[in-house]
Amino acid sequence: MxxxxxxxxxxxxxxxxxxxxxxxxxxxxxxxxxxxxxxxxxxxxxxxxxxxxxxxxxxxxxxxxxxxxxxxxxxxxxxxxxxxxxxxxxxxxxxxxxxxxxxxxxxxxxxxxxxxxxxxxxxxxxxxxxxxxxxxxxxxxxxxxxxxxxxxxxxxxxxxxxxxxxxxxxxxxxxxxCIDFKKALCGLKIENSSIFPKGVSVKSLDGDFIFTNEGVSGPLIFKISSLNAYKNFPYDIEIKLFQADDLIKLVEKYPKKSISNLISNFIPKSLAKAIVANDDKNACEVSKEKLNLYSKLKLKVLSSASCGEIVNAGGVxxxxxxxxxxxxxxxxxxxxxxxxxxxxxxxxxxxxxxxxxxxxxxxxxxxxxxxx
Ligand SMILES: Cc1cc2nc3c(=O)[nH]c(=O)nc-3n(C[C@H](O)[C@H](O)[C@H](O)COP(=O)(O)OP(=O)(O)OC[C@H]3O[C@@H](n4cnc5c(N)ncnc54)[C@H](O)[C@@H]3O)c2cc1C
Structure with a gap:
């Protein structure tokens, strides 16, 4: 041809x-x-x-x-x-x-x-x-x-x-x-980051993450930052750390153990202690509602951080x-x-x-x- x-x-x-x-x-x-x-x-x-x-x-x-x-x-x-x-x-x-x-x-x-x-x-x-x-x-x-x-x-x-x-x-x-460029796949700065143990990695039910100096990072956080790229700061996120029912079963088995001790079966001990804070007591004294709360980590995201792959959402x-x-x-x-x-x-x-x-x-x- x-x-x-x-x-x-x-x-x-x-x-x-x-x-x-x-x-x-x-x-x-x-x-x-x-x-x-x-x-x-x-x-x-x-x-x-x-x-x-x-x-x-x-x-x-x-x-x-x-x-x-x-x-x-x-x-x-x-x-x-x-x-x-x-x-x-x-x-x-x-x-x-x-x-x-x-x-x-x-x-x-x-x-x-x-x-x-x-x-x-x-x-x-x-x-x-x-x-x-x-x-x-x-x-x-x-x-x-x-x-x-x-x-x-x-x-x-x-x-x-x-x-x-x-x-x-x-x-x-x-x-x-040009749709406005916004950071995605990045770490996140969080409110009260000083109460969490720096450098500690967590395998949650939603994915893996790590506490950094200014907040949180790691694969799960990159995904969260990406999905929320166009949300205005501050915004709230919730990470499912473990099944509340599994903790309840442990409490029934070991009622006299401290609650932070039992939670540390699912997440690093330093994080369990940070979550329970001044409210550590015998497991049997903790309400079911509170046990449920401990199974989820609620964080307030203040802004994006400079770590991660950092691609930009937005463009042509x-x-x-x-x-x-x-x-x-x-x-x-x-x-x-x-x-x-x-x-x-x-x-x-x-x-x-x-x-x-x-x-x-x-x-x-x-x-x-x-x-x-
Ligand atoms: C730290 C980090 C790690 C990453 N790791 C991965 C990974 O492992 N896997 C993955 O899939 N993605 C990864 N990414 C994302 C990936 O790197 C980018 O999506 C990819 O580089 C985009 O390629 P691009 O060619 O479109 O743009 P770019 O890589 O940004 O390249 C654009 C080029 O254009 C040039 N340029 C810009 N403006 C002008 C201009 N006005 N005139 C002339 N030249 C200009 C720039 O200098 C640059 O060389 C990572 C990103 C980062 C930041």
Whole structure:
């Protein structure tokens, strides 16, 4: 079939983070497969290329998750779930794992489903992605901040994947709506944090968490912060520590033991003591109502803290994009990655958003150039 190959196509990618580089590699790959050479690909970044991948997964890079049902996978995004369905159908977590394997990154799956490079080193992921990009010898990495669309007016195709830090003005310069950015997946500062034992980890019925200097952190708290990203501070949360009925059974068996002693069968002793505080007494003297109260931890959240993965909820309004992340307002403009109003829980979901939409955008950009 005859193909139409235009000449001198200029493509700009704004942001050389995980999404921008993944997208660039797949654009170059498609061009190579089609033997299309008449283009310029400029990748702008105000900072260092792939700098943001280094701290991921505490330096281990939780690349993705091994959940195998696309709908179940998408449930891990408090914002963006439905929009992601079609992106995941076009490029799933397993497609991304195949890609990483193909560039020399072997992967390993943890019992909870999180996928990491076997090297357990995010620098390895950075280096292999960059090597792959450079192997095409066609991308120009340019150290420059793009402030608005006016800085890249002379490009034929523009892909904006500049993340969610300080990019509201950039989004709005393209006349797109930016949903306010709010911190998610972060620790939380709580009222009266001084009464709780610092550094103590708790396995609650709702999930694991830890007391920090200023409040609480850990997987459960990240999830709570994410679900409440748009709530105004202060707000109340309740964590189910253990089954009240199990405590009641223990009280019936050991009525003369102190209540803090019995509670410490379920949670660390220091937390049991903090919860009971000055009200420690023989278990048989404690009302059923009070036993019930002890099984739940009620906390007042004052603000977010600076620990955690900290992705941002908010970004480009998804209604203004088609299913390939292409702008409905501007021809030849795409947005992808964390700049979108999409964010996931901990577990590799935020990077998978980058891989899936980076790939889909790459395909769409190429098919807008090479008409088959
Ligand atoms: C500590 C930490 C740990 C994390 N760990 C994980 C994990 O293990 N697994 C996971 O799935 N997710 C993790 N995340 C989330 C994940 O890192 C992000 O979702 C992901 O990096 C988003 O990629 P992106 O390319 O869309 O944006 P970014 O990574 O933010 O990259 C955007 C790039 O654009 C550049 N840029 C920004 N504005 C401009 C501009 N105006 N002009 C030019 N360049 C610009 C920036 O310098 C940056 O290089 C973690 C996040 C943090 C903070």
């Amino acid at each position: 005859a193909r139409f190959y235009p000449s001198n196509i200029k493509i700009a990618i704004v942001g050389a983070g995980p999404c921008g580089i993944y997208c660039a590699i797949h654009i170059l790959d498609e061009f190579k497969k089609n033997n299309f050479k008449n283009f310029t690909l400029d990748i702008f970044d105000k900072s260092q290329v792939l700098r943001t991948i280094l701290p991921t997964g505490n330096g281990r890079c939780n690349i993705t998750n091994s959940i195998d049902d696309i709908k179940d996978f998408a449930k891990n995004y408090p914002r963006g779930e439905k929009f992601l369905y079609s992106l995941f159908y076009k490029h799933s977590n397993f497609d991304s794992i195949d890609f990483f394997n193909s560039i020399g990154i072997e992967t390993t799956v943890e019992p909870d489903g999180r996928v990491f490079p076997k090297s357990q080193n995010s620098k390895d992921v950075k280096d292999k992605l960059l090597n792959k990009l450079k192997s095409y010898d066609k991308a120009n990495l340019i150290n420059k901040k793009i402030n608005s669309k006016d800085d890249i007016l002379d490009y034929d195709k523009i892909i904006v994947c500049a993340g969610s830090r300080g990019t509201k003005q950039l989004i709005e310069s393209f006349s797109h709506t 309004l998804l209604d203004e994009l088609d299913k390939n992340c292409k702008s409905k307002l501007n021809d030849n403009l795409w947005f992808c990655g964390e700049i979108l109003n999409i964010d996931g829980f901990c577990g590799g979901f935020n990077l998978q958003n980058c891989w899936s939409c980076g790939y889909v955008v790459a395909k769409d950009v190429v098919s807008s150039i090479i008409k088959k």
